[in-house]
Amino acid sequence: MLKHLKEKKDVGFFTSIAGLMNSCSVLDLDAFERTQKAEGLGVGSEGTAGEKNMHDADFTCALFRFLQLLCEGHNLEFQNYLRTQAGNTTTVNVVISTVDYLLRLQESIMDFYWHYSSKEVIDQPGKDNFCRAITVAKQVFNTLTEFIQGPCSLNQQALAHSRLWDAVGGFLFLFAHMQDKLSKNSSQLDLLKELLQLQQEMVIMMLSMLEGNVMNGTIGKQMVDTLVESASNVELILRFFDMFLKLKELTSSSSFQEIDSKNSGWITPKDFQKAMEQQKIYNPDEITFLMSCCEPNMDDLIDYREFTERFHNPAKDIGFNLAVLLTNLSEHMPNDPRLQRFLETASSVLNYFEQFLGRIEIMGEQKEIFADFHSK
Structure with missing residues (x-):
């Protein structure tokens, strides 16, 4: 054609x-x-x-x-x-x-x-x-x-x-x-x-x-510019994924399983909130938000397994690519202080995916070497 x-x-x-x-x-x-x-x-x-x-x-x-x-x-x-x-x-x-x-x-x-x-x-x-x-x-x-x-x-x-x-x-x-x-x-x-x-x-x-792309190149700078201009929105997105990534850690912990001693998968809203407070991985605003996302059944019980899977899986998929994007950007723009602030905000998400992140170097058609990050 x-x-x-x-x-x-x-x-x-x-x-x-x-x-x-x-x-x-x-x-x-x-x-x-x-x-x-x-x-x-x-x-x-x-x-x-x-x-x-x-x-x-x-x-x-x-x-x-x-x-x-x-x-x-x-x-x-x-x-x-x-x-x-x-x-x-x-x-x-x-x-x-x-x-x-x-x-x-x-x-x-x-x-x-x-x-x-x-x-x-x-x-x-x-x-x-x-x-x-x-x-x-x-x-x-x-x-x-x-x-x-x-x-x-x-x-x-x-x-x-x-x-x-x-x-x-x-x-x-x-x-x-x-x-x-x-x-x-x-x-x-x-x-x-x-x-x-x-x-x-x-x-x-x-x-x-x-x-x-090359280190400190135009595209990397423009992407950082865009993220900085949308800083409050990017932080909300990162916080959203961070909350739901931690949810798996919460519900699979031994202390949480003690609350659901019968292993039924159901828990009262009061116990769910108490478990989040005891784990100390969420601040009060995050706990309030997560509780607002829960919908108890007619018996006033929360299906915490379904709730966890509902949000954890997409958070894991998209969060991984966000981690790759920020890691890539940090390689392209190593000296940009604005990006460093984003990396600090995203530190919890980045730490979560660090064990899953692999790095290889690829030679392009023009014999240039660039890094590629991927799932291990």
């Missing part, structure tokens, strides 16, 4: 791709509110509020999946050709067009977040819209990752000088505040799972941005 595009100098293919991206819809809060209001009044609007928004989500995913597959297997030639088509009368930067769409999508998700921020729970139409947008966002991050893996250094540089960091900063805010909100009600857990998967894809993309 690449050979055909180069031989034919097919400008139309790339202008069509850019046009399709531009026409891909994002969440529309105004349309959502109008439809909700109409349904509430019983005036019979066409379809539901969920169906009105991002009706083309499947097509949008297919479009970005197609672009991802063009670069599959570190296809460096196609990766570069998507950025610039040398010899064509018109050149289209598909890489930057992808970022433009991602930013539009992130801003529209933010609109919905503010709409629901004062509500205790997100209703079903809201969840449907969030899930639809998150599914598309996951695909866009997968596509961006494929654009740069290998690494494709010129695409990395193009992204580094784009508005990608604005989108990343916006998503960091959403992750920090939505995961806190969604954890407190079991009806929201499906949406929380989707949100955590999106966070995973974004962290993987950020790791790919660092792949093959």
Whole structure:
């Protein structure tokens, strides 16, 4: 396909791709509110509020999946050709067009977040819209990752000088505040799972941005800049994962098992809180938060095993990649005092994963050596 595009100098293919991206819809809060209001009044609007928004989500995913597959297997030639088509009368930067769409999508998700921020729970139409947008966002991050893996250094540089960091900063805010909100009600857990998967894809993309880069380079600095600008949100995210990583340590301890002497898996809220206080691994605010995430059954008992697994597994998966990202950054930016403060904040998470973290050195195509961190 690449050979055909180069031989034919097919400008139309790339202008069509850019046009399709531009026409891909994002969440529309105004349309959502109008439809909700109409349904509430019983005036019979066409379809539901969920169906009105991002009706083309499947097509949008297919479009970005197609672009991802063009670069599959570190296809460096196609990766570069998507950025610039040398010899064509018109050149289209598909890489930057992808970022433009991602930013539009992130801003529209933010609109919905503010709409629901004062509500205790997100209703079903809201969840449907969030899930639809998150599914598309996951695909866009997968596509961006494929654009740069290998690494494709010129695409990395193009992204580094784009508005990608604005989108990343916006998503960091959403992750920090939505995961806190969604954890407190079991009806929201499906949406929380989707949100955590999106966070995973974004962290993987950020790791790919660092792949093959030099010490104290532009991309490392820009990434630290982004984290510093979102410092309060990053700290909330790290704290969230740290709390749930410790949960396994708490519930598997001998002192905790003494409380559940019958090994039933159930415990009273009072005993659960007392156990957290006695272990001294949580501060009072963290204990209050964890208790707010518990939902006792009709007998006023907590299924602590289910509660632990519900949150510990995603915390372990995403927390590992966050640990890899921060460790990678510390290698790229060893003398940045701002990063050192983040490493101190993340010390508990980093210590948890230290035993699982392996390091190898890879020689790139230009004979450069760079470190790669992975699960042992």
